Amino acid sequence: MKVLKFGGTSLGSPDNIKKVKAIVTEKSKNSRVVVVASAFSGVTNQLQECSHLAEKGDDQYKTELDKLINRHLEAVQSLLGAKSQSPLMAKVRLVLNEIEDILKGVFLIHELSIKTLDRILGSGEVLSALIINEFFLQEGMKSNLLDPQDFIITDSEFGKANVDMPLTEKKISSYFQHQEAEVLVCPGFVSKDLQGNNTTLGRGGSDYTAALIAAALDAPELEIWTDVNGMMTANPKYVKQAFAIPQINYEEAMELTHFGAKVLYPPSVHPVYKKGIPIYIKNTFEPEAEGTKIHKFPEADSQSIKGISCIENIALFNLSGSSMVGIPYFSHRLFEALAQAKVSVILITQASSEHSICVAIDLEDVKRAKLAIEKAFSFEFKQEMLDPLFIETDLAIVALVSSQLKNQIGLSGKMFSVLGQNGINIKAIAQGSSEKNISAVIDKKQIKKALNTLHESFFLSDLxxxxxxxxxxxxxxxxxxxxxxxxxxxxxxxxxxxxxxxxxxxxxxxxxxxxxxxxxxxxxxxxxxxxxxxxxxxxxxxxxxxxxxxxxxxxxxxxxxxxxxxxxxxxxxxxxxxxxxxxxxxxxxxxxxxNLALRYRSHFRFETNVGAGLPVINTLDDLIKSGDEILGIQAVLSGSLNFIFNNYTGEGDSFAEVVKQAQEEGYTEPDPRIDLSGVDVKRKILILLRESGFEMELDDIDTIPFIPEKCMQAENVEQFFESIAQEEAHFKKLVEEANAEGKKLKYVATFENGKANTGLEKIASDRPLYNLEGKDNIVLFNTKRYPEQPLVIKGAGAGAAVTASGIFGDIIRIANAL
CATH class of the missing domain: 3.40.50.720 (NAD(P)-binding Rossmann-like Domain)
Known part of the structure; x- marks a missing residue:
């Protein structure tokens, strides 16, 4: 006998229910089938909302209830023909009227017990199974509706009852012996205690219902039909590149479900695990997709990490103090207090010094947990033997899951490294001795970034x-x-x-x-x-x-x-x-x-600040990091000024015309005075000096101007060009004096004997700066390793293409370091 469970999204509309019918028809060709049904999607939440509104005395619950009633009645009308509608309408009305009566009582007395809530919430699955069974019958299938309260027996822990396994297994075996229909439709989630009270198996409990039936009947497999193609490598809501895991073992599946994988209710694995019954996670909307197989001995897989999961809405409690060190039963008292307050602990970490212990719990339990801990340790708090209880909220847990963690070296280091490189602060860490998962508590707002970072590193490392x-x-x-x-x-x-x-x-x-x-x-x-x-x-x-x-x-x-x-x-x-x-x-x-870049694991790159695309700063950085020391620098660092003085001869175009040409070709700033003032060169040499380890300010660098002051004081760029045109004789004289000495004019930045300056110089033909053409830059580093023959970097130092390529290079260097 095959056991198939269909989730709420699979039953979310009449069209979806028709898809379910097609799957069940195919599966029932060679075997009898048990169909376990969840409530229609969103119905359990609607019932809960109605219940809490009624408890508050808010008659808005009636409006919400009417929506829920209409949805089920419309489903009946859409799925069934006229002849079949009336009998089913009566049955559906009977269940809905009972819900209405209970909610009316809650509204009148303003009280909602967990026991009453169980009775209300279980109605969603009852209605769903009732409608599906009648639809199957109309379609000619030999179907029968089951009542799980006849064979799933629990204790009286309302809200999340514990199943009496031996009794339930015995009752299932006996009950199903008398069922002859080819298709058996069973509501999930609902059960009864030994006193006959309605109980539920916890949110997601329909999976558990299916697993209990499959285990008791020794079914060959259990199929969980949902709206995704299997258990995913990460939550697809956050990670668009997540994909279905082909196969996984029971332990890994339990870890993933514990840490937030919603596709399977965590307790569901245990009953079938004991019997070795495989679980298949399948997609109702893509039934041909392979899905995920959960079984005992999956084949060897090169992918060591099976999945990355997360739990949202976590709070972290940190109990610390010197009185904790070496005191027996301290942890026992903490966990006993939380257990008595019915607070589930999700993660635990304790310092080896025993000075502190940290527990992560659900955000909803914070108030109860705080009261319980403060009561249990009231004496220690009053005597200041313990520090005040420290609580952090709005947190989340991310976890790497694999049964192979203990055999893989460096996975923890890789996890924390990639999180750190992306600025994700880790509040607490836990790794069980079984080494099935590595868990880290982070800020909730960092979930998406953390999951994508880890998923890319462990599953998409090639891109x-x-x-x-x-x-x-x-x-x-x-x-x-x-x-x-x-x-x-x-x-x-x-x-x-x-x-x-x-x-x-x-x-x-x-x-x-x-x-x-x-x-x-x-x-x-x-x-x-x-x-x-x-x-x-x-x-x-x-x-x-x-x-x-x-x-x-x-x-x-x-x-x-x-x-x-x-x-x-x-x-x-x-x-x-x-x-x-x-x-x-x-x-x-x-x-x-x-310092900020170092502290926050970010990168600050500005290669193009000096020499555009030339590898000046990177080369300098390599020299310094390798232990070299800068003794002197000579450099032509302005492509625009070099272009101007390479093209101005004093005989052809005027100085103003050459500057205008440089502006039009994009070698200068829109206002050429920025270049001609030398302040740009001054900034560049300052950057080189700072990168060399010298604590210098801009004012520490002397600048010798060559443009008459009245030109620099022009009101606008147009007047500036007029002014330098009037000073042609001044510029011509500068060139003629250099030519007379067999030299060329270059605007040079110099650092020597701890002092730096910039200015126009006459360069002799035996110096490397002499043959610098066009808009090229050149930098000469004299260092301890290059004391006589300097290290020379030379090439184009201006223009959009080379500047962009320098920026591009910085991007790639950062990408390679991430």
Whole structure:
């Protein structure tokens, strides 16, 4: 005899019930079938809500009850023909009238006992089975309706009764011997105690009903039909990439169900486990799908972790104090107090020093648990032998489950490492001696991020998703997006990195998309669908999304954006930027950003602050980390200034015309005075010095101006160009003096003997800086390892393409480190 249990979603509508009928018809071709029915989806919750409204004296319960009544009557009308409707309507009305009468009594006396609640809640399954059985009969199936209260016997623990196993098994065996129908329809969840009172088996108890029947009848298998394709690797509500586990053993299944896998009621495994009866988790809406097989000896599987589960709405109680150390029966007193208060402990952890003990419980039990503990240890609290009871709420438990944990080295380390890298703080840890799971208590708001991070690491390690939040879609921003588009497939195939734009913004609009904004039309999509840009709101939305492996990319040159980096890094979101402002403010602020990145396991990368796409900062970082020491630096760090002085000869175009050309080709800022003042170069050398370990401020660097002061004081850019045009003789003289000495003009940043300066220099032909062409940059590092012949880094130092490639490189370096 086959035992099939159908969940509430499988019976959620008349159309769904027809799908159930098709499955049962197929299964009953070669064997008799027991169909265990849950209540229609949502009905048990509706009954509970009606009960509590009635208890409060709120006559709104009548409205809710009417909805429930109408739903069942409409199901009868939809499923059955006119001839069959009247008899069934009478039976359904009988059950509904009883519920109505009980609720009316609750409403009048404002009292709802657990015993009464059991009687009300069990009605959902009774109605469901009644309707299904009549539908089967109408469809020509040889079906019979069973009453589980005739054979499932429990104690009187109303709400979640304990089954009398020997008596129940005996009664099931005897009861089913007299059943001859091909299909036997049985309500789940409901039972009776020895005094004949209605009891229930706990929420999800229909699975338990099916398991009890299957075990007592020695059924070849138990099938649980639901709305998913099996037991999932993680909760699909949070993890879109979760998939069905093909097979799993009983112990792993019990661990997953204990830690929140809703597809199976935890006690259901035990009865069939003892008999070695396999359980199949199947999808009513995709009956051809393989599903999950739960059995005793699953075949060897290369996947050591079977699933990642979670329990929401957890509270953590921490009892600590010196009086606990070495005191016998202390733990016994704690757990006895909780047991007497009927508080279930989900997780336990205790310090080896015995100074503290931590327990996790359901959030609903907090008040009862607090009163029970304070009463049990009232003397110790009064005498200050114990610290005040510390309670944390709004927590959750995430757990890795596998029966192979004890045979796998490094799984715990990997779990905590990936959580830490994504800024997920762990409040408590537990791993049982049987090593079936590793559990960690975290903030509830971190559930989605934690589950996705762990799922990606343990199940999808060949493809790492990185979520990008891009601010700034000018020349550099657009070029970066083009490069991302061009290389995204390559990175997936060769580096297993899946880059996605999850948020994008410019000065006018901002847009978020959890599924990723397509690279090929990201800017157009932003303009078409984006909402009004608000930087504060953008950052809040980015943090609220709480996505794993998040990188904030600032392509602007705005101080207001740079000032947000500390908040972003402290949210465990990495920062990549060509914006030099953050690294060239006060030294303490710069150092704080570096420290925040270390503390919150985020990354702060700004390679493009110096030399655009040139590997200047990365090379410097490698030198310092390997123990080298910077003795001196000579560098041409402005691609725009180098372009200007390579193209201005004093004979062709005027200085103003060459500067205008540099502006039009994108080598200078929109206001060229920023470049010509040398402040940009000053910032770059400051960054190199700070990265070298020197605590310097911007004012510590001397700057020798070469632009007349009156030009720099022009009211706007247009007047500035007019002013430098009038000073052509001054610029021509600078070039002529250099030419006369056989030298070239270069704007140079220098660090030597602990002092730094920037300014225009005449460079002789025997120096490496002399042959620097176009917009190229060059950096010479004299170090202890390179005392005479400096380490030279040379190449294009300006332009959208090379700057974007430098940002891209920083993104990849972070992705590889995640």
């Amino acid at each position: 790492k998703r990185v979520n990008l939040f891009i601010v700034g879609t000018g020349n550099v921003g657009k070029t970066l997006i083009d490069q991302l588009n061009q290389q995204s497939d390559y990175l997936k195939d060769h580096s297993q990195i899946d880059l996605r734009i999850s948020g994008i913004a410019n000065s006018r609009k901002m847009l978020f998309d959890l599924n990723g904004i397509p690279f090929e039309n990201a800017v157009n999509t932003l303009l078409e669908k984006g909402q009004k840009m608000n930087l504060e709101q953008f950052l809040e939305d980015m943090k609220d999304l709480n996505l794993r492996n998040s990188i904030f990319i600032d392509n602007t040159a705005h101080e207001v954006v740079a000032n947000t980096y500390s908040d972003v890094l402290a949210s465990s979101i990495s920062v990549v930027t060509p914006n030099k402002i953050a690294c060239t403010g006060k030294y303490d602020d710069y150092k704080n950003l570096k």
